[in-house]
Amino acid sequence: MSNDNTIRTFLAIEIPKEILEQFERLQYRLDRSMTGVVRWAKKGSTHLTLKFFGSMTERDIRSIEDTLKAKAPAFAPMPIAVGTMGVFPNLARPRVLWVGITTGLKELTAMQAEIEAAFEAAGFPREERPYRPHLTLGRMKADRKIDGLEKAIESHKDFAAGSFTAREMILFRSDLKPTGPEYTALAKFKLGG
Numbered sequence: 756m757s758n759d760n761t762i763r764t765f766l767a768i769e770i771p772k773e774i775l776e777q778f779e780r781l782q783y784r785l786d787r788s789m790t791g792v793v794r795w796a797k798k799g800s801t802h803l804t805l806k807f808f809g810s811m812t813e814r815d816i817r818s819i820e821d822t823l824k825a826k827a828p829a830f831a832p833m834p835i836a837v838g839t840m841g842v843f844p845n846l847a848r849p850r851v852l853w854v855g856i857t858t859g860l861k862e863l864t865a866m867q868a869e870i871e872a873a874f875e876a877a878g879f880p881r882e883e884r885p886y887r888p889h890l891t892l893g894r895m896k897a898d899r900k901i902d903g904l905e906k907a908i909e910s911h912k913d914f915a916a917g918s919f920t921a922r923e924m925i926l927f928r929s930d931l932k933p934t935g936p937e938y939t940a941l942a943k944f945k946l947g948g
């Protein structure tokens with residue numbers, strides 16, 4: 756908790772251990788060719804973010820939970836496959852190296868849009884950027900073109916980490932530590948009731 760008694764929160768889908776293991780193997784392979792260029796996502800901390808709320812009061816968190824209790828039963832569990840690679844915003848100025856969603860993208864995007872609308876109706880600000888579901892592999896240390904990055908992405912274009920069925924959304928607390936962020940589940944919301 757920060758000094759102003761707020762809690763950094765976000766809504767996400769947790770990724771199964773076996774997919775995270777494939778994801779971490781990919782990080783290891785990439786690190787050999789991009790040592791010192793990328794700050795890799797912390798082991799075991801990767802998730803599929805649906806909405807980042809930022810610093811919220813306990814009252815805000817209760818409102819978020821009430822909205823999710825009402826909304827989550829409307830969504831069916833959905834199959835999701837994780838694979839392929841890319842960067843945000845582009846190869847000329849890469850900031851984030853990511854793994855994408857290859858199955859369930861349409862359903863996930865539709866669900867996120869409904870969630871975003873429900874939170875806007877509840878008084879929370881709408882995210883202005885378009886939703887692009889991904890798992891962050893790492894963040895670039897410099898905002899410049901990186902030699903070998905395009906080749907690395909191309910050579911892993913058929914990467915597949917696996918698939919799973921998303922059955923719940925989790926509201927997480929994020930505590931920023933010198934070793935990287937630490938995430939704690941605050942509440943879970945089952946899809947389909």
